[in-house]
Amino acid sequence: MGDVDKKHYTGHRARLRKRFLNDPHNVYAYEMMELLLGYVIRRGDTKPLAKELVERFGGIAGLLDAHPAERNAVPGLGPSTEAFLTLLREIIARYFEEAVKKKTAVTLNDIGQLGRCRLAGCPHEEVWAALLDNGNRLLTFERIHTGSVDQVLISPREAVELTLKYKASALVLLHNHPGGSSRPSTLDTETTNRLRQAMKAVGLRLLDHLILADGQCYSLTTDNLLA
Numbered sequence: 001m002g003d004v005d006k007k008h009y010t011g012h013r014a015r016l017r018k019r020f021l022n023d024p025h026n027v028y029a030y031e032m033m034e035l036l037l038g039y040v041i042r043r044g045d046t047k048p049l050a051k052e053l054v055e056r057f058g059g060i061a062g063l064l065d066a067h068p069a070e071r072n073a074v075p076g077l078g079p080s081t082e083a084f085l086t087l088l089r090e091i092i093a094r095y096f097e098e099a100v101k102k103k104t105a106v107t108l109n110d111i112g113q114l115g116r117c118r119l120a121g122c123p124h125e126e127v128w129a130a131l132l133d134n135g136n137r138l139l140t141f142e143r144i145h146t147g148s149v150d151q152v153l154i155s156p157r158e159a160v161e162l163t164l165k166y167k168a169s170a171l172v173l174l175h176n177h178p179g180g181s182s183r184p185s186t187l188d189t190e191t192t193n194r195l196r197q198a199m200k201a202v203g204l205r206l207l208d209h210l211i212l213a214d215g216q217c218y219s220l221t222t223d224n225l226l227a
Contacts, residue, residue, distance in 0.1 A: 012047075013035075013046075016034065020035060029060050030050045030051045030053075030055075031050070033054055033060065033063070036050075037049060037050055037081065041080075041081065049074075049076045049077065053071075053074060053077070056074065057070075057071075063085070064092070065120035065121040066121050067122075067123055068082055068086070092117060093118055096114065097114055097141055100138050101137070101138045103137070103138070104137065105135060105136040106130070106136055106137065108172065108207075108210065108219060111130045111141075111172050112174070114128075114130065114141050115174045115212050115217070116215075116217075118141075119174075119176040120212075122176055123178055124178060125146070125147040125148065125175055125177065125178060126143055126145065126175060126176060127143070127144050127173065127174070127175040128141060128142065128144065128174045128175065129144050129159060129162055129163075129171055129173055130171065130172040130174065131162065131163055131168035131170075131171055132169065132170040132171070133167075133168060133169055133170075136170070139168050140166055144158060144162060154175075154195065156195040156198035157198070159195055159198075160199055160204065163199065164202075168204075169204060170204065170205040170206070170207050171204065171205070172206075172207050172209075173208070173209040173210070174209070174210040174212065175188075175209075175210075175212070176212045176213060177212070179213075179214075180213050180214075181213055182218035184209070184218065188209070192206070192209040192220055195209075207221070208222075209221075
């Protein structure tokens, strides 16, 4: 690459950064991605790759929610860029979790959003637990189990022990259905009711079980499926 070409993309990057800092809302998604890529790809024009990523994944959310294997299939996106995008997504998830913890009382919608931050694009089923105190403040949001592509086992004993560990009084269970319907399976409903009875026996509350799939969040409590 000649000095003229190098000067062009270097000057363009500086101008774009200045425009972004002056008015962050007045830049396109691909321009934001171009700036981000510039922190990892120090030499070279990142604009074509930024446009390719935004177009292929339908925007920044689609890019960050995509499985790493999907992103790695894009020419020009190497291990350093993948690590950077994974770090960015983790920062976003932790930002939202910390913000929810500051609320005096969380809602099921808050917990559903926490789940979306963690599980969008996840290729296998995972079970997460939101532990709440008596005032419905969030104490912690933790993964308690990882399963196969289409099935995950949930241990009532494990969930009860986790609730007691954090001195919580209530739990909201959440898991995902990768590539499937958000409607609960028979196993989901039966396991959840066993879990609710186990928690009730030791004076704890299972408030709900949320299922995430294809951008939708299903509540077993709302559909009166909890005994």
